[in-house]
Amino acid sequence: xxxxxxxxxxxxxxxxxxxxxxxxxxxxxxxxxxxxxxxxxxxxxxxxxxxxxxxxxxxxxxxxxxxxxxxxxxxxxxxxxxxxxxxxxxxxxxxxxxxxxxxxxxxxxxxxxxxxxxxxxxxxxxxxxxxxxxxxxxxxxxxxxxxxxxxxxxxxxxxxxxxxxxxxxxxxxxxxxxxxxxxxxxxxxxxxxxxxxxxxxxxxxxxxxxxxxxxxxxxxxxxxxxxxxxxxxxxxxxxxxx
Amino acid sequence: xxxxxxxxxxxxxxxxxxxxxxxxxxxxxxxxxxxxxxxxxxxxxxxxxxxxxxxxxxxxxxxxxxxxxxxxxxxxxxxxxxxxxxxxxxxxxxxxxxxxxxxxxxxxxxxxxxxxxxxxxxxxxxxxxxxxxxxxxxxxxxxxxxxxxxxxxxxxxx
Numbered sequence: 001x002x003x004x005x006x007x008x009x010x011x012x013x014x015x016x017x018x019x020x021x022x023x024x025x026x027x028x029x030x031x032x033x034x035x036x037x038x039x040x041x042x043x044x045x046x047x048x049x050x051x052x053x054x055x056x057x058x059x060x061x062x063x064x065x066x067x068x069x070x071x072x073x074x075x076x077x078x079x080x081x082x083x084x085x086x087x088x089x090x091x092x093x094x095x096x097x098x099x100x101x102x103x104x105x106x107x108x109x110x111x112x113x114x115x116x117x118x119x120x121x122x123x124x125x126x127x128x129x130x131x132x133x134x135x136x137x138x139x140x141x142x143x144x145x146x147x148x149x150x151x152x153x154x155x156x157x158x159x160x161x162x163x164x165x166x167x168x169x170x171x172x173x174x175x176x177x178x179x180x181x182x183x184x185x186x187x188x189x190x191x192x193x194x195x196x197x198x199x200x201x202x203x204x205x206x207x208x209x210x211x212x213x214x215x216x217x218x219x220x221x222x223x224x225x226x227x228x229x230x231x232x233x234x235x236x237x238x239x240x241x242x
Numbered sequence: 243x244x245x246x247x248x249x250x251x252x253x254x255x256x257x258x259x260x261x262x263x264x265x266x267x268x269x270x271x272x273x274x275x276x277x278x279x280x281x282x283x284x285x286x287x288x289x290x291x292x293x294x295x296x297x298x299x300x301x302x303x304x305x306x307x308x309x310x311x312x313x314x315x316x317x318x319x320x321x322x323x324x325x326x327x328x329x330x331x332x333x334x335x336x337x338x339x340x341x342x343x344x345x346x347x348x349x350x351x352x353x354x355x356x357x358x359x360x361x362x363x364x365x366x367x368x369x370x371x372x373x374x375x376x377x378x379x380x381x382x383x384x385x386x387x388x389x390x391x392x393x394x395x396x397x398x399x400x
Binding site: 215 | 258269270315337346347350357366
């Protein structure tokens with residue numbers, strides 16, 4: 001039986017992809033992050049710090065009257081956090097000495113999820129409502145400077161915005177949301193628009209968020225009001241979602 | 243010798259069992275061998291970062307594939323490659339026969355969007371159902387079915 005062209009291409013793709021050589025060793029993060037996990041160096045260092053603090057504290061208690069201030073670590077402290085439901089053991093992490101962990105912009109990359117919740121037409125433009133949710137387990141500060149873009153499903157940039165100050169950093173507790181409006185106008189595609197059309201947010205520290213499109217088949221773009229003129233896309237400051 | 247922690251053992255097992263699956267998914271999405279290697283590497287580093295918090299009683303492959311897609315949809319990466327206009331540096335494409343075969347099939351698959359390529363590869367080669375593939379790709383089974391149909395049509399008429 002004759003194979004169809006698509007089956008033949010898929011078979012060739014399969015054969016070619018089998019040519020990949022798997023790395024000899026599993027990737028592991030180097031540095032403090034990689035060392036912080038179970039079995040890493042940080043747990044050993046943490047244990048050493050605990051022992052040192054305990055020895056210092058016991059020593060000070062032995063030499064002074066009861067009732068003097070107990071010593072506290074000055075730069076960092078060691079916290080043992082409960083183990084996850086997974087079979088892994090309790091994890092030891094080094095946390096700042098502040099009363100509660102400070103929100104970290106660095107954590108936003110993996111914790112923030114964005115989604116378009118509506119598109120509205122307005123005088124030659126389209127305006128998207130974008131919700132941003134902290135799906136992580138700790139507070140997170142939304143980066144203050146962002147650049148919005150309108151992109152299609154194949155990654156073509158239909159409108160590239162400017163870097164925009166999006167207000168004083170909005171802090172999101174786990175599960176909390178922020179919202180903004182993104183206005184797009186004069187999009188004149190030169191190639192077929194591939195679904196889904198959505199918004200991309202880039203942040204100054206180098207990471208980007210692909211905003212979940214309103215629908216996976218959306219190819220709607222604002223009207224082309226001025227062929228040859230650049231497209232426009234602007235975003236409003238983030239506001240806490242009610 | 244000290245025994246490795248359970249999470250580390252699970253991570254090593256996930257690497258042994260699924261690295262090729264992750265690479266193939268990344269290759270389908272990007273159509274770029276070097277970028278697929280980078281994405282697979284980064285996805286496993288994310289898994290390494292999360293190894294202490296994951297429920298290892300559940301299969302890690304869906305987590306890895308969704309993470310890979312999220313990493314791949316970062317427009318920053320795509321624009322960077324679009325500007326360069328060339329295949330990223332591949333570290334394991336040294337065999338000439340494999341390279342030649344890949345360049346041919348890459349050109350053929352270039353007519354498809356990332357969603358169409360991934361949908362086709364996942365359902366036709368990797369054996370995922372439309373529902374399973376749709377979850378990984380962040381879309382609906384209906385949209386995925388349409389993407390596979392479009393992909394077939396494009397490849398038949400290219």
